[in-house]
Amino acid sequence: MKQYEDKELLECIQNYIGQLSYVHEPENLYKPIEYVLGLGGKRIRPVLMLMAYNLYKDDVSAICQQAAALETYHNFTLLHDDLMDKADMRRNRPTVHKKWDENTAILSGDAMLILSFKMMMESCPSEYVSEVMSTFSKAALEVCDGQQWDMDFEKRIDVTVDEYMNMIRLKTSVLLAASLKIGAILGGATAQDAKLLYDFGVKMGLAFQLQDDYLDVYADSSVFGKNIGGDICSNKKTFMLITALEKSSGQDKIELEKWIKSDDFVADEKIKAVTTVYNNVGVPDLCMEKINGLYTEGLNILGKVSVDDALKNILRSFTGKLMNRVL
Amino acid sequence: MKQYEDKELLECIQNYIGQLSYVHEPENLYKPIEYVLGLGGKRIRPVLMLMAYNLYKDDVSAICQQAAALETYHNFTLLHDDLMDKADMRRNRPTVHKKWDENTAILSGDAMLILSFKMMMESCPSEYVSEVMSTFSKAALEVCDGQQWDMDFEKRIDVTVDEYMNMIRLKTSVLLAASLKIGAILGGATAQDAKLLYDFGVKMGLAFQLQDDYLDVYADSSVFGKNIGGDICSNKKTFMLITALEKSSGQDKIELEKWIKSDDFVADEKIKAVTTVYNNVGVPDLCMEKINGLYTEGLNILGKVSVDDALKNILRSFTGKLMNRVL
Numbered sequence: 001m002k003q004y005e006d007k008e009l010l011e012c013i014q015n016y017i018g019q020l021s022y023v024h025e026p027e028n029l030y031k032p033i034e035y036v037l038g039l040g041g042k043r044i045r046p047v048l049m050l051m052a053y054n055l056y057k058d059d060v061s062a063i064c065q066q067a068a069a070l071e072t073y074h075n076f077t078l079l080h081d082d083l084m085d086k087a088d089m090r091r092n093r094p095t096v097h098k099k100w101d102e103n104t105a106i107l108s109g110d111a112m113l114i115l116s117f118k119m120m121m122e123s124c125p126s127e128y129v130s131e132v133m134s135t136f137s138k139a140a141l142e143v144c145d146g147q148q149w150d151m152d153f154e155k156r157i158d159v160t161v162d163e164y165m166n167m168i169r170l171k172t173s174v175l176l177a178a179s180l181k182i183g184a185i186l187g188g189a190t191a192q193d194a195k196l197l198y199d200f201g202v203k204m205g206l207a208f209q210l211q212d213d214y215l216d217v218y219a220d221s222s223v224f225g226k227n228i229g230g231d232i233c234s235n236k237k238t239f240m241l242i243t244a245l246e247k248s249s250g251q252d253k254i255e256l257e258k259w260i261k262s263d264d265f266v267a268d269e270k271i272k273a274v275t276t277v278y279n280n281v282g283v284p285d286l287c288m289e290k291i292n293g294l295y296t297e298g299l300n301i302l303g304k305v306s307v308d309d310a311l312k313n314i315l316r317s318f319t320g321k322l323m324n325r326v327l
Numbered sequence: 328m329k330q331y332e333d334k335e336l337l338e339c340i341q342n343y344i345g346q347l348s349y350v351h352e353p354e355n356l357y358k359p360i361e362y363v364l365g366l367g368g369k370r371i372r373p374v375l376m377l378m379a380y381n382l383y384k385d386d387v388s389a390i391c392q393q394a395a396a397l398e399t400y401h402n403f404t405l406l407h408d409d410l411m412d413k414a415d416m417r418r419n420r421p422t423v424h425k426k427w428d429e430n431t432a433i434l435s436g437d438a439m440l441i442l443s444f445k446m447m448m449e450s451c452p453s454e455y456v457s458e459v460m461s462t463f464s465k466a467a468l469e470v471c472d473g474q475q476w477d478m479d480f481e482k483r484i485d486v487t488v489d490e491y492m493n494m495i496r497l498k499t500s501v502l503l504a505a506s507l508k509i510g511a512i513l514g515g516a517t518a519q520d521a522k523l524l525y526d527f528g529v530k531m532g533l534a535f536q537l538q539d540d541y542l543d544v545y546a547d548s549s550v551f552g553k554n555i556g557g558d559i560c561s562n563k564k565t566f567m568l569i570t571a572l573e574k575s576s577g578q579d580k581i582e583l584e585k586w587i588k589s590d591d592f593v594a595d596e597k598i599k600a601v602t603t604v605y606n607n608v609g610v611p612d613l614c615m616e617k618i619n620g621l622y623t624e625g626l627n628i629l630g631k632v633s634v635d636d637a638l639k640n641i642l643r644s645f646t647g648k649l650m651n652r653v654l
Binding site: 025026028029080083084103106107109110111113114115117118121122126129130133134137138140141144145147148149151152 | 352353355356407410411430433434436437438440441442444445448449453456457460461464465467468471472474475476478479
């Protein structure tokens with residue numbers, strides 16, 4: 001059985017998405033969809049789906065439509081999230097509501113969501129359709145739950161670590177997990193293997209998100225490609241801020257609460273001051289410990305999947321690459 | 328085989344929707360969904376689905392979840408359309424973006440759309456799932472196409488009758504048609520019967536929409552429950568306005584074009600003047616002819632469905648009632 005490298009799978013996905021002709025009439029509905037899907041990105045979810053499938057079968061092109069459906073769904077969430085967050089840019093290009101307008105962003109997003117269900121279903125082998133679609137629709141709804149919690153947390157100061165972990169599980173992890181599970185189902189995996197791959201995806205998703213939060217504070221901005229400190233400026237209740245609030249005391253706690261309450265501040269000063277508190281409290285170590293713990297748990301779960309262990313190395317190396325992409 | 332009256336089917340739907348517990352956490356996502364579905368309405372689509380099913384089988388409660396899925400989808404479109412149209416009221420209650428906010432309307436709508444797919448699929452007998460879901464997703468996407476054309480037409484003056492008929496087919500008819508077709512499929516109808524019921528639904532949907540447009544000008548507002556003349560004030564390119572533009576000449580044409588171009592007008596004066604042109608040109612008769620033609624075509628198609636003709640009377644009487652509801 002041929003095993004594909006991540007680059008080959010990415011190329012397979014890119015070619016498939018490239019040849020899709022989303023654009024037909026009415027143009028004002030489909031041009032924005034083509035635009036969003038053409039912005040690129042790492043296509044992590046479809047690649048994970050093909051990798052999970054490739055543990056069992058090697059005709060990966062057979063499920064490109066399902067992989068592209070997941071990517072279409074993911075890009076729908078970015079489109080509507082950017083609208084709700086009033087974000088102007090995505091991947092260095094204007095967002096749809098900036099390039100067109102808000103109504104276009106709403107309706108094109110709706111059409112992408114419907115397209116993702118349509119694509120996931122079409123050409124799905126009938127013996128798997130019910131399991132695939134229930135996995136997909138469950139994850140799709142959970143992503144909305146996660147987005148709602150994320151918005152709710154903006155208005156609260158008392159978010160706990162458990163609540164935060166549950167939010168990022170819903171908003172980020174379950175779709176990665178569902179990608180792996182759907183790939184496994186379509187590959188003919190046992191229910192147990194499909195569940196193990198799902199659980200592996202959940203752990204990896206949590207680790208990715210915590211790492212993203214970590215890099216938002218500690219990354220080299222020239223490498224990370226995003227401005228540093230955005231989460232600190234907006235008081236985003238990340239694992240790090242919640243941990244700092246819980247563990248700080250004395251002057252550190254006073255300092256942290258002062259900056260959180262301040263509406264009028266110089267960004268660089270706030271970032272520096274809050275980062276100093278994080279360092280004093282030992283937040284970076286606690287965060288890295290948590291990330292490493294999740295990563296190890298994920299690998300242990302992957303180890304239990306009942307295929308030849310050597311076949312799993314591509315998933316290990318791909319997730320490892322994602323984890324270490326800038327550290 | 329027991330045949331159900333429309334009132335019994337409506338009660339069946341209402342009970343089913345009433346006992347659904349949409350509300351769970353996060354509350355801010357699901358409360359608006361419960362609110363929208365609780366606003367009521369005539370539940371025409373689920374009733375049509377059950378009626379089509381009841382041509383073949385009489386355990387209508389077996390497909391209540393699919394019927395509720397269609398109603399959930401329909402209410403999602405109302406939610407997002409009201410947001411795009413900046414409408415403040417729906418069924419005499421504040422719309423979701425007014426009662427909550429725009430982001431709530433976006434995300435709750437997204438969740439409703441996903442829920443509708445999830446509900447349509449779950450408990451759908453496996454032998455029908457692929458046909459049901461492809462009928463549903465095709466119609467769902469076409470409704471978006473219709474909404475986009477509708478928004479595009481607001482910015483154009485040269486819309487033709489054919490373009491208008493195609494727009495209302497997509498925006499209104501295909502979902503009514505799909506309701507009937509899905510009911511037929513689930514009832515075990517032949518592909519030909521399912522198609523005939525779909526085509527019947529398309530004709531009826533066109534007739535309903537043209538009648539709605541007609542009533543917007545000619546209804547008794549105390550009965551119709553909407554303000555009269557809204558379409559005239561907003562220059563909506565309905566069958567009537569397009570026909571009047573095509574058929575008017577001389578003073579009528581000058582008058583009509585003057586009112587269309589005027590940004591600053593007294594509503595009652597514009598409504599009265601444009602209605603006078605419509606009357607001079609014979610628009611009401613042309614519109615009623617078109618409605619009656621479509622209605623007759625629809626009944627002829629229904630006549631070809633291969634079940635005992637007497638069973639079709641409930642569909643005939645229900646659509647008849649809808650057509651004559653205020654005339």
